[in-house]
Amino acid sequence: MSITPDQQAEIDALRATPRPTLRAVSEGMEKHLYTAIPVLDHGFIRVIDYMGDDAAITQAARVSYGKGTKAVQNDEGLIRYLMRHWHSTPFEMCEVKFHVKLPVFVARQWIRHRTANVNEYSARYSILDREFYIPEPDKLAAQSTVNNQGRGAVLQGEEAARVLEMLKADAGRSYDHYEEMLSQDGQDGLARELARMNLPANIYTQWYWKIDLHNLFHFLRLRADAHAQYEIRAYADAMCGVTKDWVPAAYAAFEDYRMGGVNLSAKGLECVKRMLAGEAVTQETSGMSKGEWREFEGMLGR
Amino acid sequence: MSITPDQQAEIDALRATPRPTLRAVSEGMEKHLYTAIPVLDHGFIRVIDYMGDDAAITQAARVSYGKGTKAVQNDEGLIRYLMRHWHSTPFEMCEVKFHVKLPVFVARQWIRHRTANVNEYSARYSILDREFYIPEPDKLAAQSTVNNQGRGAVLQGEEAARVLEMLKADAGRSYDHYEEMLSQDGQDGLARELARMNLPANIYTQWYWKIDLHNLFHFLRLRADAHAQYEIRAYADAMCGVTKDWVPAAYAAFEDYRMGGVNLSAKGLECVKRMLAGEAVTQETSGMSKGEWREFEGMLGR
Amino acid sequence: MSITPDQQAEIDALRATPRPTLRAVSEGMEKHLYTAIPVLDHGFIRVIDYMGDDAAITQAARVSYGKGTKAVQNDEGLIRYLMRHWHSTPFEMCEVKFHVKLPVFVARQWIRHRTANVNEYSARYSILDREFYIPEPDKLAAQSTVNNQGRGAVLQGEEAARVLEMLKADAGRSYDHYEEMLSQDGQDGLARELARMNLPANIYTQWYWKIDLHNLFHFLRLRADAHAQYEIRAYADAMCGVTKDWVPAAYAAFEDYRMGGVNLSAKGLECVKRMLAGEAVTQETSGMSKGEWREFEGMLGR
């Protein structure tokens, strides 16, 4: 990772001076503030600010449900109830702001989550650093032969070497030319907003990204999933760790109902009922297509 | 206003125990936390939580613009620059959460601002209190004769008395019947989700409302405006005061560029230029309709 | 319902003059255009415009997935695949605009769905009609004794009669006073924006409501659900019928995967697996709370 001594000094300074606040404080999150958690070869995530904790979720829910809520359930039970029944607004009452450094091709997937606030480093205004994502050898995977959108086995030997060599050489050469085009040494120098077009998608960018907890969970469900591309999943996994420390009860409910949970279709539910009643259901008698049946069997671990 | 002793004790307890945090702290906002600012006869706003301060705005902008930004401008100048050029994303990096108690007809206008998070007291689940907005005599205005959507002079004498009497009597009777319908004393009791339909739009509801600073400014520009209905403006005005203490530099820029600023159409700009060149422009030679010209003259204070 | 002869004449005129278009046309939706489908005692929904059809969903998906998509799957299979795997953006490519007349207390629930465009009749600007929702006798339900947010048995005899009498009398009296306050006959007349506060929540309002198909499905899943309040469910049910005619393949997938589908938590999935393996799982051995177990058993129809 690329935390410079200057940046580390800034982080240390920010962490050295706690100040009193009357706001809700999450001890688990305070320990993460400002520190950079490395992701991939040059990337990181770090928490810049947060609002709320587990209690803020139940407090908001109790505004909705009035006094009755207080007696019936403890905080953890209420949070599980809210998650189970898709009462999403109380989770929206927590907010978090990350500083993220990530390759551009990961940023392009990430930004599709629209319900978030973003300030990205502007390559129109400033000059990007010479930092590129080059996969670790064990992440250099072949195209899947069964899934257009997936990976197969890890590349071996000469093929792997050739790929790494091409990635490195092209990145280096593109960046050399980027600098040459920008240079004002004996020439005018191309506009930054144009020169950047020569840079490949594995160059690193960075941004501030702010999102509420409900939408963060939605992001994590999709991007920490086994079907997500490894490079974005690495960021999502790091965020899962932080979120677990920030709002432990909400995160536990998220794990049980979302990450570990599954959706059963009406047909799937009907099949489960028949199977529990002792019937030997097959794809032919299930009413499902072959693809659905395969997924259904996978879900049941058969 | 209706802060019960219980609620006051809770506020006092929350304010009694500052805790250390590493996050950005706004001293101006800390002093408001949890305390209720009265609005109208039974309403209030109170700040429940916040994220960020003036420095968080420039910090986010500097992620975008890189190192160059640091040298050139101080924080206040940069904030004014961002506001002037509609760079809205750095303002989105601050967030605030209010607890608001307000009449239902105000809530109905308010909720049209969609980019916010809301948890409202549920009259489907719980029973509403007997609290109604009854305007102060000096707020009991006649229908405007020139503006379908505005107020004229204050009602006087018997007419004013009749109106107040009707508002009070109808509210009281509707609430009596609400209670009678709900009662399970010697009868089943109507469902809450049905009984509430008997209640008038001046009954009070409450909610948690969370919004980022950019969208809060948009709300305030529309709702603290002289053309907004007085009853929602009273809430917006109270929020303006809080926001000024929270992010003084951003609020000052907002006042200059948004609240006090105006939009000139292409035609209006052309007219200003001609007038500055000494021409006596009239509605006939302005290219504007009569309505536009009237508004244009009003803008220039003529 | 309250379609006036004037309105019917307008509908007839709009339906009398088909015009040629090159856009995608849904025959099933054309037959609904402009006509009012009655809901509750004075309400309705009617389709004002729409964009796209089933083919527009797959067309958008094929932009994403490229040429490969064409060969593999027919439209219906692709739509089911997209729905099953939560690929929501192709469904966002269809849009629909409704004109809805509905009681205010229903409108207050409805508006919580934020990802939609709305133009509501303004009681600040105009005068509302004397139309109130009065439930049919078989919809006059008691408060549920087991669910704070639900209905029990239908009220009977004198209690039902008293409730209906109160609802009607209060609505009528409030409206009489609304008119008296507004009247400019021998007095100034109260501002409309103030007089409206005397009106109860069962008065009818109306709006144009425009939404994309993905968000419409989300609305329908929540509001056509058995746990939704009957009065909003009546609108959602009417919309389900229209949507089925508009995009039959997407609606069929929605029914299977969303309306008829269920979510199994990680714990619930584990229990199903154990039960399929022959184990007699009980609440005690399930790892679930009593409430969860009850819902789990209900889901499996046990």
Next chain:
Amino acid sequence: MSITPDQQAEIDALRATPRPTLRAVSEGMEKHLYTAIPVLDHGFIRVIDYMGDDAAITQAARVSYGKGTKAVQNDEGLIRYLMRHWHSTPFEMCEVKFHVKLPVFVARQWIRHRTANVNEYSARYSILDREFYIPEPDKLAAQSTVNNQGRGAVLQGEEAARVLEMLKADAGRSYDHYEEMLSQDGQDGLARELARMNLPANIYTQWYWKIDLHNLFHFLRLRADAHAQYEIRAYADAMCGVTKDWVPAAYAAFEDYRMGGVNLSAKGLECVKRMLAGEAVTQETSGMSKGEWREFEGMLGR
């Protein structure tokens, strides 16, 4: 531009078969449907679908304002009124769907407009074509010396030649290696989701982009502006032409109030008033900073 014979045949087929509809039809928009308007060297925009026309805007406004609206104003006057007073919801009642082919670095700016629906070609799933944006010689501009985020004079002679040569060679080589990495000829072939990271930001991508008219106007105001980067402005300009044909009255109001209009700050307005009263205001007496004063003078064309 790169419309293949196959694509042209598809466009011709789609345009050959008008079908009857009862929906609002915009004649000006029908003529654009499906046809590709070239932008840059390989890009285009084309209208895939639309909803509504000028009349749909006023129709929605009249739902809000009730009967009164009908008498007072004609459609054009009402549309100008709505635009002038920032009544944005009626404009949200129109919707348009474009198919856009554009370089990735333009797509990255574009996607920051969040209130839109997008389906982008997936380079995770499919293989991108060998098409790169190479600027026309008169668009090869130097970095501005006064504005970090702008262009200066056009590059000349050898410098221009060197830049073009680098852009072309790097694009070509990166794509050659992209193909070599993907190849399954005698090797496994790298996963598509990884190989794409070698491609530079001037490669073309494509997407379906759907947006309502209010948000389209917001996009056009920012991206058809003289300060926008030329390459995205070329797309915005093409969209302006289409929008003018689609909703001529709304577009005319947009031109007058937004594109051609300006914002005056409170201080700026005060200065205009003083100048109109005959005072010779200078930067020193204006209360503005030097930067603000320079922009203010520029606005007034002095």
